[in-house]
Amino acid sequence: GAVVSQHPSRVICKSGTSVKIECRSLDFQATTMFWYRQFPKQSLMLMATSNEGSKATYEQGVEKDKFLINHASLTLSTLTVTSAHPEDSSFYICSARDPQGSTGELFFGEGSRLTVL
Amino acid sequence: AQSVTQPDIHITVSEGASLELRCNYSYGATPYLFWYVQSPGQGLQLLLKYFSGDTLVQGIKGFEAEFKRSQSSFNLRKPSVHWSDAAEYFCAVEAGNMLTFGGGTRLMVKP
Numbered sequence: 001g002a003v004v005s006q007h008p009s010r011v012i013c014k015s016g017t018s019v020k021i022e023c024r025s026l027d028f029q030a031t032t033m034f035w036y037r038q039f040p041k042q043s044l045m046l047m048a049t050s051n052e053g054s055k056a057t058y059e060q061g062v063e064k065d066k067f068l069i070n071h072a073s074l075t076l077s078t079l080t081v082t083s084a085h086p087e088d089s090s091f092y093i094c095s096a097r098d099p100q101g102s103t104g105e106l107f108f109g110e111g112s113r114l115t116v117l
Numbered sequence: 118a119q120s121v122t123q124p125d126i127h128i129t130v131s132e133g134a135s136l137e138l139r140c141n142y143s144y145g146a147t148p149y150l151f152w153y154v155q156s157p158g159q160g161l162q163l164l165l166k167y168f169s170g171d172t173l174v175q176g177i178k179g180f181e182a183e184f185k186r187s188q189s190s191f192n193l194r195k196p197s198v199h200w201s202d203a204a205e206y207f208c209a210v211e212a213g214n215m216l217t218f219g220g221g222t223r224l225m226v227k228p
Contacts, residue, residue: 034216042221043218108153
């Protein structure tokens with residue numbers, strides 16, 4: 001089945017630095033990818049919808065200048081957490097839908113755990 | 118807007134016992150319904166989904182779920198739980214290309 005991969009799986013950074021997380025669709029082209037954030041022992045909250053070749057659509061309450069999303073190709077979307085602070089520490093998960101797939105299923109990456117010191 | 122409620126935050130069952138995880142949704146029409154499983158520190162794996170047709174759907178790992186329109190529910194069931202089923206389970210609703218997750222139910226399995 002379709003596979004979505006994230007990198008890195010874990011990252012630790014100092015407060016004030018920026019961190020980039022990559023989300024790749026490995027065997028299909030995704031015009032749309034979704035970024036979620038998950039706090040410990042909580043559910044996934046949609047942060048933004050990444051659109052290839054255009055600006056991302058952010059959910060209410062998500063700072064677009066803090067969480068920069070770039071979807072430069074049909075297989076890659078990146079989330080950059082700028083000037084990270086400890087409250088940005090979280091588990092970030094991306095997902096994508098195979099437009100050629102018959103089920104319309106969303107495939108999820110393995111997640112990236114960010115720890116800001 | 119759609120919403121999903123998973124009333125049970127934690128559930129503990131004995132290995133071999135049956136399992137039912139509850140999910141209720143709120144949406145004006147019939148949504149697409151999903152159950153996902155998440156192991157610690159991992160992404161999500163789709164267990165099963167309901168789009169239309171037969172209201173009892175079979176999934177992977179011996180799971181099944183039943184869509185009940187009158188109760189706005191989509192409960193997940195398994196007749197005999199294995200220790201490897203211990204994980205976090207999320208019910209989700211999709212409407213208008215947007216996926217909304219419930220709060221999750223953490224399943225613990227006693228030997």
